[in-house]
Amino acid sequence: MTSRTRENSLQDSFADLGVPLWDTTFCVVDLETTGGAETDSITEIGAVKVRGGEVLGEFQTLVNPHTHIPPLVAVLTGITNQMVASAPPISEALPAFLEFAHGTVLVAHNARFDVGFLRRNCAELGYPWPKFGILDTVALARHILLADEVPDCKLSTLARHFHTTATPNHRALTDAQATVDVLHALIERVGNLGVGTYEELREFTRKVSPQRRSKRSWAKELPEAPGVYFFVADDQLSGDPEARQILYVGKSSNLRRRVRSYFTAAEKRPRMEEMIRVATGVEAYPCQTPLHAEVTELRMIATHAPRYNRRSKFPERQQWIKITTDAYPRLSRVAQVKEDGATYFGPFSRRQQTDDVIDALYDAFPIRQCTQRLSPTRPSPACALAEMHRCAAPCDGSISVEGYHDLVEQVRDTLTRDVRGACTALRLRLRRLVAEQRYEEAEILRRRLAALLDAGARFHRVSSLAGCRQIVAARWVAPDWQIHVIRHGRLAAAGLSKPGEVPQAVARALIATAETVPAPIGPQSGATVEETLRIADWMEQPGVRLIDIDGDWAWPLHGVLSHEQLVGHVLGA
Structure with a gap:
């Protein structure tokens, strides 16, 4: 259901706007x-x-x-x-x-x-x-x-x-x-x-333009409920008088109150002043729960790419780190996950993040960095990294196939199960850099390790939800139970169990009508990473109850380290 407010809306009543x-x-x-x-x-x-x-x-x-x-x-x-x-x-x-x-x-x-x-x-x-x-x-x-x-x-x-x-x-x-x-x-x-109200009188002291104040009545007919709002402008080029383009998308737990704030001094962003000047109306999509509103906002931004949403101007360009399936596997940056038996880690939205994680792995483990295909039967000359002891040099036979595979397993274990191996491997190098007062290099090493830990936390939070065919969870927020159906990390249905209703019955009805989500390839989610992370935030809140689960929602015990644990492993405490 979408409620729409246009420029010909009636004047707000005093009760709607504030104290007369x-x-x-x-x-x-x-x-x-x-x-x-x-x-x-x-x-x-x-x-x-x-x-x-x-x-x-x-x-x-x-x-x-x-x-x-x-x-x-x-x-x-x-x-x-x-x-x-x-x-x-x-x-x-x-x-x-x-x-x-x-x-x-x-x-x-x-x-x-x-x-x-x-x-x-x-x-x-x-x-x-x-x-x-x-x-x-x-x-x-x-x-x-x-x-x-x-x-x-x-x-x-x-x-x-x-x-x-x-x-x-x-x-x-x-x-x-x-x-x-x-x-x-x-x-x-x-x-x-x-x-006509004290609140409006105060706006005169806050440099709010008359054009902006005049549009405050747009909020009048919006519900005081969670949902998504979007400012629209008439599309003059389409020739259709009903056509409109979406300028900005936002979410709120109270649609009326949030939209009303755009016409007051509470909204200080210069771009919003311009957007309100261009807009010809506000539309709203009420949602069942705040999480439903968050997810709907993300999906609308991805679909419509509104020009006044900063995120829409920088669409996510995903990258993954892949451990190849060569005779001597290496790390590779790829744009998508395939069903090829390889190990994938990510995703990353920025090249710098990918580079920092790969460099952290190179700092911890001497796996090869070259890109040519190596043969286990025909040795080739070693590169400069081998002479610097930064590569195990499988190219010239310095390490056996089995020994190199053991090294690659340590990398795979760091990415998917236990990050302590990388922390332990970096301990001596970090200590040496500090002892030699090479603080800039030590800071680079610390930044790379932090990037690895952040990426690991994101990877496990996303992949654990993506691996579950279905999770049905509820949380009590007075006076209702918020119930969500999550399939492969995507919000498939949302609803409320109100006082007097049976939450399990509401959950069964949501399951019956929930969106069908195909199983994704590898560790990918059935939704965007940002949506799955929003769902993970909600799932990790105190008081969330699992009604039904098909799969294992779990993280490896040492897949993520806290700051205290990191200090202990790196410094040897």
Whole structure:
């Protein structure tokens, strides 16, 4: 089922978008201090609580800073040392203000200054800072007013521009009263732009373009459920008015909330701003579970290659390491796995990864690196690597066929069963490099070994799932059981067992309708490596229960080493 939202969607309701402005309680606050530095103290707190244009209450108190008020500050504010001598200290005034402002959105003219003082004093006194919403009338004015309307955004300038009832005079309550009028005037200015909630009002301070905000209603009809969303644009070249091209694909556990975030300042990627400008609508595909959504996203990206998905611009070019079936086997890079009896290890998406793993094997085992076909009966001249003792030199008979095959078995064992052999082989070389202070070479060796271990972990996680014809597993995520059918490493079906349903019965129904997945060749998965790894992540979460399994989902005991185990093997601990 796909839900589709186009540009002609209806306006969102207040409930959909956030807290309506008429129902938002604002606490407009202003402070007077002994100066502007962080070490200065508060001398007065003034605040006005308003909702829907109505004043609900006012708060004003002088504060004894227990320090001298500079003469210039006293002249500016009119607050003298004598006036604050009998005033309560901040330890008494601050809790009273926090109680007055409880449950409101804090508003201040240059909120960073006022809120910063309040937060620091809370921290110093050990009071937890309440989770206030914050609104700055300076930032609002800069984004709402035109450049030729006011010369600056000082409170006194805005008060004259909007003809406020209170005139700012550097006293906390009076300045807060003037800020209330400025706030209401700014809200009136954006009302005709469709701004009806506190959340939308904040977006004006975050450099969100009007074109982007205007498309926020696209999220209205999307479900609050897991699934995949995709931004689309009309395909003008096709001639079909219903045709569209997919610009971007994403996933979410809550489709409506995630899509809505693209039209707010929470989305900061420049490419997304461009994409939203081009898009003409949003479509969604609800999914049964978050894992189902992850897998669907990967498949859609692979199918449609959306231009705004970075992954779609770099399609995976898989490489495998193959141990050939020659008389003297060697390592070879290949693009695909065949049914030829050879051993395959991988896959790798980048050439550097393949090179690092092959070089790690060459560092650990002296198998041949040449590519010509060698004959066990006709010796040929040895190369320079043999003279450097980097190759066992089967070409000139320095090692027997049986001895060379034993060496190749050690390589095969490292790749498929036990990586400790490579770690042990590299121990002396790494120690020697460090002792000789050849740190750059030691770092290269360490990087190669890390690449081998990472590739081994990925190989065993993928191949263990790929080898199972079917796994049916469930995990409890209140209030439902998430049930998945996995066949050869591919998600074949997903569903939920809701309260009152029998999970086993839901699982049987999913098995009956699950996708048929042919057995892949060799260690390959029936899906992309990324999909199988996502499935492995889910399978390895605590609380996953196996309902049915056809095959062995297991890793070799020493096929993967932890960091501590690696250090122990390499350093001989």
